[in-house]
Amino acid sequence: MIRKRSLMRRTAVVAAAGAAALVLAACGGSGGDDGSAGHGGHAATAPSSAPSSSASASASASASASQGQHNAADVAFAKGMIPHHRQAVEMADLAPGRARSAEVKKLAADIKKAQDPEIRTLSGWLTSWGEDVPAEGAMDHSSHDMGGMMTAEEMTGLENASGKAFDTAFTELMIKHHEGAVEMARTEQADGAHGPARKMAGEIIDSQSAEIEQMNALLGKD
Missing domain, CATH: 1.20.5 (Single alpha-helices involved in coiled-coils or other helix-helix interfaces)
Known part of the structure; x- marks a missing residue:
């Protein structure tokens, strides 16, 4: 068991x-x-x-x-602003030997310092887009809506002026010139497609609008 x-x-x-x-x-x-x-x-x-x-x-x-990317408005902006800037630099180059006012001389130097590099940048964009860069001395005042461009007669008058007369003529003509550039820049901001070009347009509006105020103050118009 x-x-x-x-x-x-x-x-x-x-x-x-x-x-x-x-x-x-x-x-x-x-x-x-x-x-x-x-x-x-x-x-x-x-x-x-x-x-x-x-x-x-x-x-x-x-x-x-x-x-x-870019469009026709960007091309028109670059092709118009290059000769516009070149003329502003040409005007500024007259100031050291003709202006009496230290403020006008400094303003002219600032204009040249700002616009010379922009001319190179604008030219580089046109080349990269396969477009022709406006030739030196090509001043078609009616093309590309280049408002404010000096006539040949106005440029000659500025070249022949000196002292206070130059200061007044330079300031009055540059105000008109800047106003034209601001309008061109506003058109680029409204119609352009190239980001860097639209950014430059904004910088032109800001800087040249400030210089317009400065020049109006020099003329006693503020």
Whole structure:
């Protein structure tokens, strides 16, 4: 009897061990499934990062295209502002030897310092766009809506003036010249497509409007 019970216990232990082995095997299979699912989840996230990178590259390309695009208004602005600026520099070059007022001399120097680099920038844009840069001395006063340009007679009169007469003539003519440049710049801001050109137009409006106020003050018109 005792021997029979011992045999039964041994059989139960073996059965329990077998059941435990089955549970462990089942858990092992489940772990494999989880690992597979986890890898699948990782694989699913990998493509999601690719569109993000692609979108970033696309946005960069779009920004680059926007920076480089231009239209007819940009070309007209550059072709008109180059000779306009050149004439302002030519007028400013007369001041050191003819002006009496220190304020007029400084104003002329500031005008040249600001507009010389802008001429180079505008010329560079035209070249990059495959457009002709206006030739030196090409002063078609009626083209490109170049308001405020001096006539040949006005330039000759300025060249022949000196002292207080030069100061007054220079200031009056430069006010008119600046007003024309401001109008051209406003047209560029309204109609242009090239970001840097529209930015330059804004700078011209700000700087030359301030100089107009300064010159009006010199003339006692403030």
